[in-house]
Amino acid sequence: MAEPLRVVVTGAAGQIAYSLLFSVAKGDVFGKDQPLELLLLDITPMMEVLNGVVMELMDCAIPLVKNLVATDDPNVAFKDVDAAFMVGAMPRKEGMERKDLLKANVKIFKAQGQAMEKLAKKSVKVVVVGNPANTNACILSKYAPSIPKENFSCMTRLDQNRAQAQIAAKLNVSTEKVSNIIIWGNHSSTQFPDVAHAKAEVQGKVVTVPEAVQDDNFLKNEFIKTVQQRGAAVIKARKLSSAMSAAKAACDHMRDWFIGTKGGNWVSMGVISDGSYGIKEGLMYSFPVTIENKKITIVQGLSINEFAREKMDATAKELEQELSDALAECVD
Structure with a gap:
């Protein structure tokens, strides 16, 4: 049997982690024959819940679970x-300004980045789920400079899954019949769900999504708005934010990173921009990617x-502003 993989989940006492941990533990992410050591991190006031x-x-x-560690110590x-899986982040509370949220999260992700820099394997694969996910991921990377x-x-797979489900419902097909939808940019209401290059299998024939839907107005308006505002709609209905779907998306994201993408299919991930598609280098921006041997392209x-x-460009502009505001809070 393989050596156990050491997997950390932050915010481990929270709602998303509650669904995430079960899926990871039973082999949905790293494989049905891959033993695991699970390291569960949360803040001190949550330790009793975490012990539960x-x-x-x-x-x-x-x-598969060979060891379980619950801790409030990043070290x-x-x-x-x-x-x-970086799930834990300071949520925005009533009356809180955006800059207050960024300031609180800079503090959290700075400390965690410093611990990672000192202790994690340099080959560690990190997905940030806690919002604002793109900017939190940038801060984490800044404070762990020796990790590539x-x-x-950061996770935009939830948005991709949401978009895929919307198109599948519109076409009255199952979700696996829809592929290659792209989420560009920020995991926020400025994200751009793009179906121009997506494919759908309808009645045994593979066609482009625009060709299958045949409703340009829907694709440019209602569809985009539904995906952009889906998180808010869940909160309104459930009085709580997305948890089960977020956990599933985090699992999808990490599984594809470890196992790889297949055929001509791509997935959406927030990664550090290399300047592709005219997006400023250094931004954590969601692109379509393929993965082979754990290498994202x-x-x-x-x-x-x-x-x-x-x-x-609109979502890139928001990300530039967010990152600028967050970096202004970084006191080295």
Whole structure:
């Protein structure tokens, strides 16, 4: 049997982690024959709740889990880790300004980045789920400079999954019949869900999504708005933010990173921009990517029309401002 992978989950007492941990533990992410050591990190006031989560994981009696550690110490949580799900972040509270949220998260991700720099494997694969995910991932990378920038990512897979489900419902097909939808930019209401290069299998024939839907107005308006505002709609209905779907998306993201993408399919991930598609270098921006042997490659050469260019630039502008505000809070 393989050596256990050391996997850290932050915010481990929270709602998203509650769904995430079970999926990871039973082999949905790293494989059904890959043993795991799970390191669960949360803040001190949440340790009693976290201990309850540990009890439940133990009671699941999952053979792949060889060790469980619950801790409030980043120096314990990040030691020799192979993979990191950064779920924990300061949520925006009523009356809180955006700059206050950024300031609080800079503090959290600075401390965690410093612990990672000191203790994590340099090959660690990191996905940031906690919002603002793109900017939090940039801060994390800044404070772990010896870990390659390409090892840091943020999750836009939830947005991709949402978009895929919307198109599948519109076409009355199952979700696996829809592929290659792109999420460009920020995991926020400025993100751009793009179906121009997406494909759908309808009645046994593979066609482009615009060809299958045949409703340009829907694709440029209602569809984009629904995906952009889906998180808010869930909160309104459920009185809580997306948890089960966010956990599933985080699992999808990390599984593809470790297992790879297949055929001509790509997935959306927030990665550090290398200047592709005219996006400023250094921004954590969501692109379509392929993955082989754990190496992420941005899909190149896609045609970008005027409508898409405008949407892509708008979300990039928001990200530049966010990162600038966050960096202003960094006191080295």
